[in-house]
Amino acid sequence: MTVSTRHLPLVNRRRGLFIFLGVAYIGMWAAMSPLLASGYRRGSAREETGALEQVCIAAAMLAPALAAILVVRCVERSARVRDTLALRWTKPWGRAARACLMAFVVPAGLTTAALVIGTFAGRYPFDGVHWNGLGAWAAASVLNMLVSLPLFFGEELGWQGYLFPRLAQDGDRRSLIRAYAITGAAFALWHLPTLLMGGQYPGRPWYVSVPAMLVSCLLILPVFTWLRLRSGSVVPAVIGHAFVSSVSVAMVTEFADSKAALDPLHMSMAGWPGWIVTGAFVAFLALTGRLQPSFYTARTVPHPASIRRL
Template identity: 70%
Template sequence: MTIAKGSAASPPSLAGWRRRGPLLYFALACAGMWLAMTPLLAGGFQRADARDQPGLLENACISAAMFAPALAALVVLRHVERIGRLRDALALRWPRPRGRAVRSCLLAVAVPAGLTGAALALGTLAGRYPFDGMHGSGLGTWAAEGLAGMLLSLPLFFGEELGWQGYLFPRLLRDGSRAALVRAYLLTGTAFALWHLPTLLMGGQYPGRPWYVSVPAMVISCLLVLPVFSWLRLRSGSVVPAVLGHAFVSTMSVGMVRHFADPDAPLDPLHMGIAGWPGWLVLGAFVAFLALTGRLRPGTTRQA
């Protein structure tokens, strides 16, 4: 593995900014998130039910917020670290060769789908998920529409993952040692969760839950799901599969929870799906498998 050291034009103080750059990135990303959410916070918006769909204003604010990590990364790389080749620095490239790109993208969809299905099955067995059965009628249409919507939303998820997997995670890896690797996963996952704080205060991910429940729950969820995104990024040498995986988790996985549930039963994300304890157990088992088999370590895969 190689970690980019910057261009020849990088200033002599680059090593210092390698340490301070991630802090500045996180501050800018959070500032962008809070700024984007200001209209909702000022209006006292609260999401009360997991079946509630965002309106026009909510969608506009969410979309603006999702570009904040990418913009923060671009500012730090261009004006602080002075790195010239931004696409290489952010791993904004297709995996090569073409067959590998196809396999990586399919894996980025199949793995989250399998993890979500396992989480729903576990929640059903535990009596916490109101499973309504597999109804073939309309299932294909729902899946096709859901995937189409996910693909249309990809620019928003590039806005997030160019920051988290493109910039922050590789910067925290530094020398690629075991200690640096653990630190990179823990710090990136925690930062990823805390970046969501404004939405958590409004019940975004865990409707009806107070902040002292939703914030720790989000930290756990992000610490467990981030290694999956990082694995997709490391094995491909590209941020694109991580973007696809994140898009599936945030759209199709949530849609699966709603689609397969009893339409009259209440939904509590803390007890179902990837964001709840069934998902934590499934994700934990999968991440443990990745770690024990060495798949979470940067190996020969080229990395920006």
């Protein structure tokens, strides 16, 4: 399901990994430097991002993809970038289309379940479902997500297209566990500049937000990987990531009391209610073997243009 890297010399693989992480992290810090220098801090979960913040965030999100393309073209020189990073629409097309649909359905279900848990725990100020205008809000949220998709390609071409397959290698149990753990941790710590500015957890100190982000990324990354593995393409993972980072966040605000304070640590996918439901879903994927590439290669009809082995 992914491009083989076994033919690459070990020194090339290691060099590629270090260069990828270096460029991705340097790119993030460089993009965020104007905000860090100005002392910017996000004070509330309802706070809108300004023009400068949006430009910096967009530039940062492109860094992992640029790092991956640089390594594939200049260090590995192994194959076409599109094939190596799974930037393709695999056949049969229906399989990829179903994975894209699941990239909407699963995050929506997980977010809803997290909000229900937060409500019953008394931590989410649920204000009911306002059916009048709900359709227009949902359409606007999805449209906003689709417009932002190119930026999420910037992230997932790096994490799911490059880093995870390189760490997983032959797909044995030990390599897969290491790949999930390291990719999840790298994904989380890459956000360090935004965490220091209160981006994901407004009002929280770094020693709370950084561990919280680690837990969130370690749990959500297998969901994105599952979408990527079952389709053979990075596209569904991009859609899933975009949904979690945009529509899921918008759901928290839409269904909450407009006057109540919102704390993502207690009421969203990035908080403990989300950890519970995502952890349960990931446990299901793991117990049924759906987080292993062999689960999909053993159940699909071989197709010369789409089959790649770890």
